[in-house]
Amino acid sequence: METDHKHQGSDDGDALLTCAVGDPAAFTPLVEQFSPALHGYFARRAPGAADDLLSEAWLQAFAARRTFDASRGSARAWLFGVARNVLAGHIRRAGRATAPADRVEVDPWQAVDQRLDAAALAPELRRALADLPAEERELLLLVSWEELTPTEAAAVVGIPAGTARSRLHRARGRLRAHLAPIRHLALTPATPVRTDRKESA
Amino acid sequence: MTQRQDLLDFPGAEVLQAAGRVEPPAPQAVAQALAAVQAAARQETAQHSAVVPLGRRPFAHGRRILATAVAAAAVASGVVAYSVTGADQSGGHRTPHQAQAITAATFLDHTADVAYARTAASGRYWKVRTRVSTTGTKPTPATDYYYARSMDAVYTVAGGQTHKKPGTFAWRLGSKELHSWSDLDRLPTDPAQLVTLMNSSKEYAGQSAFLQAGALLGESPAGPELRAGLYRALARLHGVKLVGTVKDSAGRTGTELVFSGVAGTDHMVIDPKTSALLETSSVSTKGSDRGKTTRVTYLSVGPADKIG
Numbered sequence: 459m460e461t462d463h464k465h466q467g468s469d470d471g472d473a474l475l476t477c478a479v480g481d482p483a484a485f486t487p488l489v490e491q492f493s494p495a496l497h498g499y500f501a502r503r504a505p506g507a508a509d510d511l512l513s514e515a516w517l518q519a520f521a522a523r524r525t526f527d528a529s530r531g532s533a534r535a536w537l538f539g540v541a542r543n544v545l546a547g548h549i550r551r552a553g554r555a556t557a558p559a560d561r562v563e564v565d566p567w568q569a570v571d572q573r574l575d576a577a578a579l580a581p582e583l584r585r586a587l588a589d590l591p592a593e594e595r596e597l598l599l600l601v602s603w604e605e606l607t608p609t610e611a612a613a614v615v616g617i618p619a620g621t622a623r624s625r626l627h628r629a630r631g632r633l634r635a636h637l638a639p640i641r642h643l644a645l646t647p648a649t650p651v652r653t654d655r656k657e658s659a
Numbered sequence: 660m661t662q663r664q665d666l667l668d669f670p671g672a673e674v675l676q677a678a679g680r681v682e683p684p685a686p687q688a689v690a691q692a693l694a695a696v697q698a699a700a701r702q703e704t705a706q707h708s709a710v711v712p713l714g715r716r717p718f719a720h721g722r723r724i725l726a727t728a729v730a731a732a733a734v735a736s737g738v739v740a741y742s743v744t745g746a747d748q749s750g751g752h753r754t755p756h757q758a759q760a761i762t763a764a765t766f767l768d769h770t771a772d773v774a775y776a777r778t779a780a781s782g783r784y785w786k787v788r789t790r791v792s793t794t795g796t797k798p799t800p801a802t803d804y805y806y807a808r809s810m811d812a813v814y815t816v817a818g819g820q821t822h823k824k825p826g827t828f829a830w831r832l833g834s835k836e837l838h839s840w841s842d843l844d845r846l847p848t849d850p851a852q853l854v855t856l857m858n859s860s861k862e863y864a865g866q867s868a869f870l871q872a873g874a875l876l877g878e879s880p881a882g883p884e885l886r887a888g889l890y891r892a893l894a895r896l897h898g899v900k901l902v903g904t905v906k907d908s909a910g911r912t913g914t915e916l917v918f919s920g921v922a923g924t925d926h927m928v929i930d931p932k933t934s935a936l937l938e939t940s941s942v943s944t945k946g947s948d949r950g951k952t953t954r955v956t957y958l959s960v961g962p963a964d965k966i967g
Contacts, residue, residue: 498684513695516696517699579674579678583671599679629669633670
């Protein structure tokens with residue numbers, strides 16, 4: 459059975475957020491403690507708006523701090539949950555400006571894919587990630603980039619921890635299945651391997 | 660292998676992690692966030708003992724962050740001001756009607772902030788466990804309703820029996836029919852637009868926006884932004900009054916609101932900590948049903964991956 463690792467300072471965050479319900483001043487240390495992580499979350503998914511979204515997320519978190527319940531999850535997960543809502547609102551607003559109202563997406567994949575492209579990520583890996591169901595990809599990126607535990611990632615997206623573990627397991631399986639032929643090709647470049655996929659021009 | 664290595668055991672994991680590396684935020688960005696929070700905290704402290712704000716605050720105008728900063732300050736004052744008061748901040752007196760209207764708006768705006776901070780639903784079905792009672796009839800047993808994402812079928816589970824109701828189903832807001840969860844995502848979230856939409860159907864002319872918003876808040880998987888928008892839309896409705904803290908028919912504590920519509924008086928009980936709608940009830944004030952009360956209690960609402 460998996461045992462989620464604890465992030466350094468996560469207990470402090472829980473205590474601070476709990477104290478901040480009655481003492482607003484207790485909230486401000488959280489801003490310094492968690493801003494790098496939250497800003498990173500926004501920078502990877504909405505690079506041009508990360509600074510503004512960071513402020514918006516903190517104000518939302520401050521306004522809603524009474525809803526934090528340490529028995530239901532860590533402060534870190536709760537804050538990422540707020541950040542996720544702020545990001546979804548941003549994407550929705552931006553989408554409305556450029557797309558018909560009935561085609562607005564809230565998945566940040568487009569910005570994420572641009573980041574992967576800029577990082578010269580192997581096209582096969584990008585395609586494999588693109589082919590993942592959005593809910594599996596989101597969990598995988600929360601674990602990979604935000605270094606959240608499966609339990610924390612589950613709290614962020616609002617699903618049971620067991621469901622998050624299942625989805626992560628399925629995502630890893632899909633990536634292995636998708637990328638295994640390429641791995642083989644890399645090992646033996648002279649051997650043609652059928653991938654049954656159209657190569658992009 | 661450590662747990663983290665186990666989690667990232669797939670081809671390309673290291674490359675993916677490397678692609679996610681970003682520069683830490685500029686000090687100004689953190690300072691800006693810190694200043695905004697400190698300003699909100701100062702406002703909250705200053706207003707902690709204040710009575711209700713003097714009027715409904717214009718939420719949908721101006722820059723979003725500014726509006727949110729105002730909300731942050733208003734939340735605290737709202738929390739301590741849900742009881743009805745007859746005096747305003749200048750020492751003058753307000754009629755009970757005015758005070759009630761203002762505190763209802765404050766409460767609903769606070770609830771909107773809480774709703775906005777909740778996580779969005781994720782599951783194959785939306786499960787709603789309700790109990791319905793009507794004056795003069797035997798209360799129905801608690802029933803679980805499972806709404807599929809495509810809304811092409813609704814499953815009910817009551818007394819251990821599962822039934823599938825085939826056909827297409829839809830929630831409704833004004834003239835818009837919402838045939839899937841995705842349709843909910845396409846609704847506007849601006850409170851003014853929502854009010855306009857709710858008033859856009861002639862067929863719904865007799866049914867208040869209060870009830871329409873209540874149906875979506877109680878039964879649908881509306882996302883955090885839409886739920887927040889609906890609560891803010893309710894805050895803009897004239898005639899919504901705050902009753903105070905009550906217990907619903909399931910014994911849960913919540914805050915009750917009341918709205919007098921054309922054909923009846925409608926009530927909502929909301930949990931201010933979670934923004935969940937706990938119970939709605941409608942009392943007919945006209946026709947042969949005068950005095951008849953229909954109560955819907957939302958015993959539990961949330962996502963589910965399987966039926967039963």
